Amino acid sequence: MLTIISTVVPIFVIILAGIIVEKLDFMPENSVRILSIFSINICFPCLLFHIMSSTPLDNMGSWRWWLGILAVQWLGFFILYFIEKMRGEKDKVAILHGLVVAFCNAGFVGLPIIMSVYNQDKAALSVAGVMIVASNTIVIIAQTMLVSDAAKERKEKEGDTARDEAQPSFLKKISFFLRTYILSNGIFMGVLLGLAVSASGLGLWQPLDKALSMLGYISPTCMLFTLGLGLRPDVARALSTHSIHAGHQIVLILLRIAGLPLVTLLVLSLLGVDPLWISVSTIMTATGCAIFTATLAQIYQADPGGCALTVSLTNVLSIVSISATLILLSHMGLLHFPLDI
DSSP states (O other), X not given: OXXXXXXXXHHHHHHHHHHHHHHTTOSOTTHHHHHHHHIIIIIHHHHHHHHHHTXXXXXXXXXXXXXXXXXXXXXXXXXXXXXXXXXXXXHHHHHHHHHHHHOBOIIIIIHHHXXXXXXXXXXXXXXXXXXXXHHHHHHHHHHHHHHHHHHHHHHHHHTHHHHHSOOOOHHHHHHHHIIIIIITOHHHXXXXXXXXXXXXXXXXXXXXXXXXHHHHTTHHHHHHHHHHHHHHHHHHHHHHHSOOOXXXXXXXXXXXIXXXXXXXXXXXXXXXXXXXXXXXXXXXXXXXXXXXXXXXXHHHTXXXXXXXXXXXXXHHHHHHHHXXXXXXXHHHTOOOSOOOO
């Protein structure tokens, strides 16, 4: 048990440091935005590029793993979406609530946890990199639905004027999709470019690879600290400006930090996936909801306060879900890590 504590607690100490720094007002007002851009758009893609460039293509996971992990996330998202629609929620709110449950914090918390648990083992980091890519596929689906819903709302407001506008061609729609969701997505591009280097067999110039790794390994600490910086303001804003339904929040939280990892563990085990892939995937799905979900909620005004509160609480409570997951995996013999239990 002491080993679990020494593995998990430092992650949350960094988050706590961010909370304290924000409370003491040591950082400029726009620090969260600047650090988030630096972490997500620069450091994190460099880390994924560094990991994937040395990952052979045959280590990208079996079809069973891809089938299981995508099925769990996509079905979880759409089931929650339809349930929320049946409850009378608007499309965009239902989309965001589905995302709250299906989109784990694989980058901000999941990757640092894997690096700590597996002591930066190359195989485990490769699995984590692929898992981050798989988890981000649900964002593409959700963003596409949100853009479509926003366009529908705009047309309804504009009336006949919008109907008379020339509709974009199929090629323009494809071009917009690629620019918006692929080329401008640093995570996807870091992985794709890294895999391209791996497939070429040429490798990277060693000084360049070293520079990328130095820049990349800043990202986990920076992301955790940034999470702490924005945590208290997000919760305060949610509680002060929006009515929060406690029962609904509890259900979403339990589905996020308990339901998804347990279903992931069950499905991947039934499909006979490699134990390392099962354990890394389950640990990463035991994290809280991805911070980007709250950002989307703000952009599309889809229950921004409620989503911010759910994101904040799931990330705080994930210290319990991650610890419980490590214990469970260890008892099942799936975790390649010496835990003192």
